[in-house]
Amino acid sequence: MKIVQTKFIRKRITYNGAQLAPHWIYKNFDICGDAMVCFIGPADVPLKNMVDLEDVKSQSPIYSELMLHFIAEFFDVDLEKAIYRQRLFMVIMKECLEKRIGKRLQRRGDDLYDGKRKLTVSIATASPISTLIHAGINIKSKNTPVLTAGLIDYQLAAKPLADEIASLFKRECASIWKARCKVQGR
Amino acid sequence: MKIVQTKFIRKRITYNGAQLAPHWIYKNFDICGDAMVCFIGPADVPLKNMVDLEDVKSQSPIYSELMLHFIAEFFDVDLEKAIYRQRLFMVIMKECLEKRIGKRLQRRGDDLYDGKRKLTVSIATASPISTLIHAGINIKSKNTPVLTAGLIDYQLAAKPLADEIASLFKRECASIWKARCKVQGR
Amino acid sequence: MKIVQTKFIRKRITYNGAQLAPHWIYKNFDICGDAMVCFIGPADVPLKNMVDLEDVKSQSPIYSELMLHFIAEFFDVDLEKAIYRQRLFMVIMKECLEKRIGKRLQRRGDDLYDGKRKLTVSIATASPISTLIHAGINIKSKNTPVLTAGLIDYQLAAKPLADEIASLFKRECASIWKARCKVQGR
Amino acid sequence: MKIVQTKFIRKRITYNGAQLAPHWIYKNFDICGDAMVCFIGPADVPLKNMVDLEDVKSQSPIYSELMLHFIAEFFDVDLEKAIYRQRLFMVIMKECLEKRIGKRLQRRGDDLYDGKRKLTVSIATASPISTLIHAGINIKSKNTPVLTAGLIDYQLAAKPLADEIASLFKRECASIWKARCKVQGR
């Protein structure tokens, strides 16, 4: 069995990119191994902390007054697999939102949209000893660099949403591992 | 650039599990490299051809009078990654169906449901030199071993659906590879 | 967390090499994922079932009237790592025996000896989707092709020994994974 | 299909080792994915920028008044494979030169010689997210730390040579990938 540990952190934390670092979860929350933590806080990532070079080139900083954040670390080192995992995580987030909002959202790559309004930011990267995912969904949608929507626009509470997303992602990862183990080769 | 070649095969082919084999696409359709082909035909997989041992143990044969089939082969050998890829493929299939049907479907692991009616079968496995995916969506829903729904129940044409699914999957794979190449490490 | 599931099988099984096969544990005991099972039975491996080519070349069949057997399957595909794992397993077996017998044994590669008497057989190999370990320790030592000793020569019961070995191996694997996750790169 | 993108950069650039860095091509020339760029400029690599520790130990700096440079980045992380790729690149360079010069050159590891005169420098290394190759062939051969020959000694133009080398390397990589995909396992 391979199990992703999950935890909702009640402390408010500003996501500034420093959280997307190897062992940040272990150092701060004493969870060792594959894990995902969720927390609430602003997002304010200076360009020097950004790892998506396309955003750096287009000088697109990340800023939001309040977001629900997810940080995950997996102790394998295949960056392409990490991006598949991130995409699937965004799908789970999308499905949880659609169920609550009652309308279909759009996924473009690793971003979720409600029409023209951007709901999320996300990135997956690799450290020398692990792979890392950040995903954030706006809670507030004011004063963002692009047109956005946030959870308060849909009158959604962050904590139960976070719990469901993390729980479904944990189940998905376990189910993928089980599928890998129960299939015969050809 | 890494590109998944896609092709709709007009010839009717019965999916009996033999198609889930290394180089089946290259041998039959002369497409060399990562590829996905789609075709229409019955599904009738004897237990001895089934690779999902859970289904073998529960003696759950695969049978459908008519399905839209997708076979993909990727020339890497990470089975866990292949399953992530398969799940994402099922998500794309789900989104294409939802858009057409106008109602939300349910994904449970690698299966799509409309309530209690099962729409699809799917498996991902590995050969010594590649990984392989099969996914099939019912066209007809009669005489299946479990309660199913099929494309004719929704009055959907198979060919345009296949084309859109394959095209979006191709785009998704390209976009994942681009994301892998444009991100800095931590 | 990565956990190796372990189980003692009460049914008597003759080890003839067919047990060293992908999914043998899952097919027979419904344990899915990394696992080790233990059982008691004769060992009688015909040359055609032997995977150690050095033994095949020297025409050294495996035969024992009664052994305590361990079969493990890990769902990764690095054969060299599997052999490190097997060696460590033999060390754990050695330490459990020494504690009970009260004298030092000798390990030569993946074999345990009490002076000139051979106690064990073992092999690690790879399938296309997993790696596999077999280890057996003689219970009876009569009629073996080479000079051996067995558990009855030391008046040791097989079941509690098996339980302790499996439990320590499970703990070792968990501890190795934890060590891998808690260390910083350089 | 896997395609190496290639581009000749008309701007003069001094190679000082800083170009052998992950995403240097993407950041500067907006080419994302496996790629090779060629440019002309001096080479002046201080010891602190050198990655070949044998050269560092022997205090052998790299200096040339003018070279034709090639920088390649591949988004996989197997350093040994990167060196195979680099060697094959040097072979292609050698064949292009021999055809033009009309005499046989000598390859010693990753260096090309015309008798005692050294024509090239080259290195392959790994970043956490990619592998990197630099190769440079002297255009001028004066004032170099060791006895060298350069393209002007053979009255060869750099640009058409660069284009042919890059084009053949691109074709070689494509052909290797095709060979990998069209062969059955044993």
Place this chain on the structure above:
Amino acid sequence: MKIVQTKFIRKRITYNGAQLAPHWIYKNFDICGDAMVCFIGPADVPLKNMVDLEDVKSQSPIYSELMLHFIAEFFDVDLEKAIYRQRLFMVIMKECLEKRIGKRLQRRGDDLYDGKRKLTVSIATASPISTLIHAGINIKSKNTPVLTAGLIDYQLAAKPLADEIASLFKRECASIWKARCKVQGR
């Protein structure tokens, strides 16, 4: 240090494809580990033994009255790397031939030509536990399915050529491994 063991086998052996199998070298010549053996004999590969599916599709059997053969096995499992290795081996063969013949030959992928005359056949493939290379150069050039040239056309002796090629390949592999170990990461 990683060393490829090499050996010239004096016994005449017909290459029929069965030699391109895991452990064929170890089973027959007791060389364990990465190795290359050379031998002389006809080549007669029935289509069912051919692993290059492009040749199978075009029904291009391999036949030569007499060839100098090389079989190599490497105990790693990256098929793409095996093909890089094979290409470099063909380059070494080409350089040894050119030096003796005194004229430039042509390499197209993994084939060597003297103008329109084909000198060689070669393939690289993977087994579940290793990668394998076969390369053969014609000694006789009569009665071949396509226009060929052979060593006797150039009045070249096979044994010293084989020894030099194997020795240079061994040195190349050692030098590549050394290059991999002495370079710093970026």
Place this chain on the structure above:
Amino acid sequence: MKIVQTKFIRKRITYNGAQLAPHWIYKNFDICGDAMVCFIGPADVPLKNMVDLEDVKSQSPIYSELMLHFIAEFFDVDLEKAIYRQRLFMVIMKECLEKRIGKRLQRRGDDLYDGKRKLTVSIATASPISTLIHAGINIKSKNTPVLTAGLIDYQLAAKPLADEIASLFKRECASIWKARCKVQGR
């Protein structure tokens, strides 16, 4: 063949963590490739140099007046395998000590104990291009942060012990590689 080169360094060196770095062996002792060196000296590792985050979190510095140290570097990049290797190294150290001391010691993970007295420190980690092991056994046992025993408590000489441990580890690695190469897949 894959061979781990070993060397006893006669110069006294204080282990402060800086030795656990890629190419430290090559830079200082000109040994290129997989290698293990042994030396004698104090251990004094400031928290900032420690890579075991569990020790960093518990503020457990490493200090010993005199130790026998082992530093190993392997040019592969699988951190989990490196920890298996480290564990096996500690087992070899334990067996060498037990033979000399004439009593059984205890191994807990990667630490050796004589009852409550800790004999060793050890860590395995990864660099971007290699994996690294440090292990140290106390020579003196005074003034250590926890209760320890050292070689002088057992009247054991460090140099012959180091030579035997390094020699057995070298033989173990060679034997593991041979086992990997001589076994058939399943």
